Amino acid sequence: MKPSKSEQLVLKGISGAPGICIGKAYIVDREGVNIIKRYPISDDMLPKEIDRFKHAVTKAKNDHAHVIESLDEDIGENLTILETHMALFKDKMLYGTTLDTISNEKINAEWALRKVSRKVKALFQQIDDKYLQARVNDIVQVSDKIMAYLVGAQDIKICDINKRVIIVAHDLSPADASQIQLERIKGFVTDRGGKDSHTSIVAKSLNIPAVLGLVQATTAVKNDDILIVDGSTGTMIINPDEDTLFEYEERLARYEAYRAGLLRESHLPAVTQDGVSLNLMANIELVEEVVAAKDYGASDIGLFRTEFLYLDLKRFPTEDELLCKYKELVELMTPNTVTIRTLDINGDKVNPYLTAMEEANPSLGLRAVRFCLENEDIFITQLKAIFRAAAFGNIKLLIPMISCVEEIIQVKQVISKSILQLEQEDKIFNKDIPLGAMIEVPSAVIMADQLADHVDFFSIGTNDLIQYSMAIDRRNRQVAHLYQALSPAVLRMIKMTYDAAKNKGIELVMCGEMAGDPINIPVLVGMGLTNFSMNSVSIPAVKRLIRDLDAEKAKQNLKKIMNFNKAQDILDFILKEYQAILPFGETDE
Amino acid sequence: MESAKVGKNPITIRKTIVNNELGMHARPAAKISEIAGTAQSDVWLCVDVTKVDATSIIDILTLGAIKGTQVIIEIQDKADVNILNQILEFFEDGFGEK
Numbered sequence: 001m002k003p004s005k006s007e008q009l010v011l012k013g014i015s016g017a018p019g020i021c022i023g024k025a026y027i028v029d030r031e032g033v034n035i036i037k038r039y040p041i042s043d044d045m046l047p048k049e050i051d052r053f054k055h056a057v058t059k060a061k062n063d064h065a066h067v068i069e070s071l072d073e074d075i076g077e078n079l080t081i082l083e084t085h086m087a088l089f090k091d092k093m094l095y096g097t098t099l100d101t102i103s104n105e106k107i108n109a110e111w112a113l114r115k116v117s118r119k120v121k122a123l124f125q126q127i128d129d130k131y132l133q134a135r136v137n138d139i140v141q142v143s144d145k146i147m148a149y150l151v152g153a154q155d156i157k158i159c160d161i162n163k164r165v166i167i168v169a170h171d172l173s174p175a176d177a178s179q180i181q182l183e184r185i186k187g188f189v190t191d192r193g194g195k196d197s198h199t200s201i202v203a204k205s206l207n208i209p210a211v212l213g214l215v216q217a218t219t220a221v222k223n224d225d226i227l228i229v230d231g232s233t234g235t236m237i238i239n240p241d242e243d244t245l246f247e248y249e250e251r252l253a254r255y256e257a258y259r260a261g262l263l264r265e266s267h268l269p270a271v272t273q274d275g276v277s278l279n280l281m282a283n284i285e286l287v288e289e290v291v292a293a294k295d296y297g298a299s300d301i302g303l304f305r306t307e308f309l310y311l312d313l314k315r316f317p318t319e320d321e322l323l324c325k326y327k328e329l330v331e332l333m334t335p336n337t338v339t340i341r342t343l344d345i346n347g348d349k350v351n352p353y354l355t356a357m358e359e360a361n362p363s364l365g366l367r368a369v370r371f372c373l374e375n376e377d378i379f380i381t382q383l384k385a386i387f388r389a390a391a392f393g394n395i396k397l398l399i400p401m402i403s404c405v406e407e408i409i410q411v412k413q414v415i416s417k418s419i420l421q422l423e424q425e426d427k428i429f430n431k432d433i434p435l436g437a438m439i440e441v442p443s444a445v446i447m448a449d450q451l452a453d454h455v456d457f458f459s460i461g462t463n464d465l466i467q468y469s470m471a472i473d474r475r476n477r478q479v480a481h482l483y484q485a486l487s488p489a490v491l492r493m494i495k496m497t498y499d500a501a502k503n504k505g506i507e508l509v510m511c512g513e514m515a516g517d518p519i520n521i522p523v524l525v526g527m528g529l530t531n532f533s534m535n536s537v538s539i540p541a542v543k544r545l546i547r548d549l550d551a552e553k554a555k556q557n558l559k560k561i562m563n564f565n566k567a568q569d570i571l572d573f574i575l576k577e578y579q580a581i582l583p584f585g586e587t588d589e
Numbered sequence: 590m591e592s593a594k595v596g597k598n599p600i601t602i603r604k605t606i607v608n609n610e611l612g613m614h615a616r617p618a619a620k621i622s623e624i625a626g627t628a629q630s631d632v633w634l635c636v637d638v639t640k641v642d643a644t645s646i647i648d649i650l651t652l653g654a655i656k657g658t659q660v661i662i663e664i665q666d667k668a669d670v671n672i673l674n675q676i677l678e679f680f681e682d683g684f685g686e687k
Contacts, residue, residue, distance in 0.1 A: 084619040084646070091622070093647035120647055127653030129612055135650050138615045360611065 008241045009220060013189065014480060015234040016210030017203035019259075020252045021187035022245070025225045025238075026165035027218060038111040041102070049102055053109035056149035061089045064145065088142045093120060110150050117143040131360060166229055168221045187229040189217045189236050203231075207292070207537040211236050213477045258583075262540035266297035270543050272525065276551040280543060281339075281533040283511060287325060290332045293536040297543060301338040302533020303398070303459070303511040304329065306382065307345055316378055322385035330393035337394040339459070339509075339533070340386050341438065342379070344368040344400040363473070368401030373410055376417075383418040390430035398459055402437040402444050408454045411435075436509075440464035445493045448500035458501050459533075462512025466490050484567040485514040486574070491523060491562065498527050509533055518545040518583050519574060525551050526558030541583045548581035602663045603673055609683040612655040617684035618646040624675050630666035632676070643676070 041049045068082050088094060094116060101112035117140065124136035167188035185208060193212035203210035209231030221227065221238055228237040228248045232255075237244060270278045281302030282293035293301065309317050309325060330338050345367060372379035386397055399411050415435070422429045437444065437451055440461035444451060448458065462485060463474065469489055472479040484490070494510075501508040509531040514520050516534030518541050524532070525546070534542065557577055564570045575582070607613050613621075625632040625643035632643040636658055641648035643662070654660055660680065664673045679685070 084615045087619045087622065088615075088646055091647050092642060092645040120651075123647075123651040124653075127651065129653055129655040132612050132614060132650065132653045132655060135615050139647055139650075 007239065008244060009238040011214050011217065011220065011236045011238070013211040013214035013217070013234045013236060014193070014477070015231055016188075016190075016193065016212040017208060018232040019187070019207070019209035020231070020248060020255055021166060021209045021229050022248060022252065023164060023166045023186040023227060025168050025221045025223060025227050027221060027223050028167055028169045039108050041106050041108055043106070046103055046106065049109055050099060053098060053102060053113070053146075053150070056109070056146050057089055057095060059149045060142075060145040061086065063149075064089070085138060085142050088139060089146070094139065094143060110147065113143060113147060113150065166227050168217050168227075170218050187231065189214055189221075189227070189229055191215055191217050213480070215477070259540075262544055262583075263296075265544060265547075266295070266540040268297075268543070268547065270546045272546055272549045272551040272554075274550050274552050276525070276530070278525070278546055279531045280539050280546075281509075281511075281531070282536040282539065283533050284536070287329045287332070289536065290329065296536040296539040298536055298539055300336045300533075301329070301333055302509055302531070304338055304340045306341060306343055310343065310345065316381070319381045319385045319388075322382060323388050326385055326389035326395075327392050330389050330395060334393040337396055339396040339398050339436070339511075340389075341398040341400055342369070342382055342386075343372055345371055363467070369399050369407055369411065370401065373407065373414070376414060379414055380418045380421065383415060384422055384427075384429075387418065387422060387429040387431055387433070388427055390433045391428050394433075395430075396434045396436060396457065398436045398438060400438045400461070401441060401464075402439075402451065403441040404443060405447060405450055405454065408437055408451060412454070434507075436507075438511075439497050440468070440512075442469050442493065445496050448497045449503065452500050452504035452506050455506065457507035457509065458497060459509040459511045460494060460497055462490070462494075462510065462514035465493060465512065466514070469493055485517065485520050486523070486570045487567040488562075488565055488570065491570070494524070494529075495527055495562070498529060502528070507531065516542060518542050519571075519578075521545050522549060522554045522574060522578050523558060523561055523570075525549060526554035526556075526561070528555075545578075545581055545583065549578075600663055600665055601667065601670060601673060602661050603677050604659060604661055605677055605680040607654045607656055607658045607660060607680065609686040610656060611686070612658070613649060613652065613660075613684070615646065615650065617679070617686075618649040620679060620684070621649060621676055622646045624672060624679070628664065628666070628669040628672045630664065630669055632665075632669060632672060633663040635661040635663060 064082065064086060068086070094113075097119075098109070098112045098116045101107070101115055102109055105112070107115075120139055121136055124133055124139075127133040164184060164186055166186050169188065169190050171190055171192040172188065187209040188203065189211045191214055203212075209229050211229055211231055211234050213234075214236060217236065225238055226240060226245075228235075228240050228244065230236070230248070230251075237248075240248070270280045272278070279299055280297065281300040282289070282296070282298035283303040283305070284290065284293055284301055285305045285308050290301070306322075309322065326338075326340065366374060372382075383397075386395060389395060399408065402408055402411075412435075419429075419431050422431075434456035436457040436459050437455045438461045439445055439448060439451075439458050441464070445465070452458070466483055466485060466487070467474050470482050470484075470487065472482045474480060474483050498508055508529060510524065510529055511533035513534070515524065515532040516538030521532075521542055522545075532542065557573075561570055561573060564573065609617070621634070622644050628644075633640050634643045634649060634652065635641075636652045636654055639652060640663075641652060643649065652658075652660075662673055662676050662680075664670065
């Protein structure tokens with residue numbers, strides 16, 4: 001029997017970033033399947049092949065030793081992780097078994113290594129304990145490094161892909177995702193990840209359609225399969241039939257027309273029908289995103305996430321390196337304001353080189369300001385760079401993950417130390433910049449009235465606030481449906497924060513994903529919020545809705561909304577009440 | 590990996606327990622393999638019927654030994670009794686994480 005032509009297969013995942021794309025699949029996995037070839041080695045060539053493997057291990061090991069040397073000595077705990085990796089390079093199971101496999105099976109080193117590392121992975125999958133099971137990552141990292149030297153590439157990098165493709169990956173790390181080059185990638189799908197995961201945030205900022213949490217994308221898809229990715233509904237279709245293709249091509253055209261319409265209006269002011277003027281700002285991660293932010297009509301940078309440079313360098317940047325980036329950003333944005341959020345490391349942005357200790361529960365662990373206060377030198381380095389950059393433009397300083405008053409007091413002490421150092425070093429700087437606290441932990445909401453006495457502004461980080469309020473891991477598919485911005489509990493949290501800020505006369509910004517979804521805007525405007533920061537691409541749609549919205553009416557509706565006790569009732573009410581002005585595309589289906 | 594069986598050679602064994610929070614993870618495994626690496630003869634770790642080479646980090650990790658797991662340390666040569674004691678101590682110390 002002849003194999004029939006592959007049949008259409010529809011997979012449902014989670015919407016990562018809106019939009020539709022049609023293209024060919026390109027599978028990326030950590031082993032770099034796409035570039036590893038298998039070929040036989042003749043007996044007389046075996047010693048040479050074994051040497052080649054040993055050589056690659058030595059090189060990878062030296063490279064690794066170099067990383068260890070380049071690290072600061074005061075982060076001693078990190079060293080143990082890296083030193084463990086050092087020992088793994090020559091581990092019997094990885095090193096010895098690969099050598100045996102080369103000689104016994106007479107195959108090339110790459111294939112032997114891949115075979116062995118697959119076998120090791122399978123062994124680990126049988127371990128019951130999730131934490132110990134995850135240790136396989138250490139081995140994968142080491143084997144990836146050796147592999148990189150074997151195939152002669154520095155790293156298997158997404159930025160080297162040179163076809164217009166749809167990326168299919170098990171997961172994309174923040175660093176992977178940031179390397180994606182727009183003009184080369186049509187969209188991406190991943191097995192892991194959920195709504196509001198870091199991957200989704202990056203996809204939205206790059207403005208390419210993405211579907212996450214598909215579970216079996218990498219197994220179901222083969223390289224060069226034709227895929228349709230509908231990021232708005234979280235659907236991926238493999239090998240679509242002609243009817244489906246036709247339907248999606250039409251939808252794609254409609255979607256693009258809608259986007260184009262929005263873009264034309266993006267320079268108009270964000271003012272409601274009854275004259276309430278709102279401030280729409282951009283969340284960015286890379287200095288390069290400033291151009292997009294301006295194109296989409298952002299007034300300021302409401303949130304500059306500073307982790308990227310740390311993750312990219314895989315070591316702690318120096319004060320001057322940080323200053324250089326911050327100064328560039330601030331100068332590009334002058335006379336507008338840039339809100340710089342200090343290091344929010346750990347949580348979902350784990351980096352093996354930064355985490356001092358393996359934590360069973362990183363998002364409840366030593367992250368963000370907690371990490372910074374524990375590692376004061378790292379914190380001071382960043383603060384000094386921020387104060388120095390403030391001499392070149394308008395900066396606001398934002399501290400993430402504040403959970404109690406003591407922390408903000410401690411932060412202020414570290415700020416004083418930093419300023420003292422700058423004075424002693426005779427540096428040019430500006431210390432008179434507003435200090436803000438992220439409100440993203442329920443305890444901070446409850447203490448907001450007290451916290452307000454110590455800071456100049458609040459910024460509500462809805463992603464974490466929802467996660468911590470509802471006690472759900474937003475990347476966990478099994479509970480992701482409970483992650484609802486319009487939950488009555490979340491709305492009450494926001495209202496409490498708003499009231500505290502208003503009573504104490506400090507400014508309030510919302511910088512989470514919640515602010516970027518038009519469906520949430522009527523509630524937020526109804527409460528009285530006026531400052532929203534979001535991914536640049538979301539600005540046009542939010543702006544259009546605001547321009548159609550009646551703020552006074554929204555205020556009246558809020559009273560009804562706050563009386564509902566179920567998220568679904570709130571959603572239904574909004575959909576019905578604002579049907580005429582809610583955007584097409586992003587919320588259909 | 591091979592099944593544990595009573596060896597023909599006289600062997601010395603010690604029972605111990607994993608008593609740190611995170612279980613026998615990469616760092617302890619690396620340390621054990623380092624100690625075992627200095628032995629004259631084979632050193633084995635056993636959990637239930639699984640017996641692994643104590644000089645291989647990966648082998649040790651595949652035991653998946655969480656807190657409370659009983660582990661048997663086994664040496665083949667009396668000369669390595671010192672090694673056995675060192676590993677035992679390391680276990681009892683909660684891998685230095687307590």
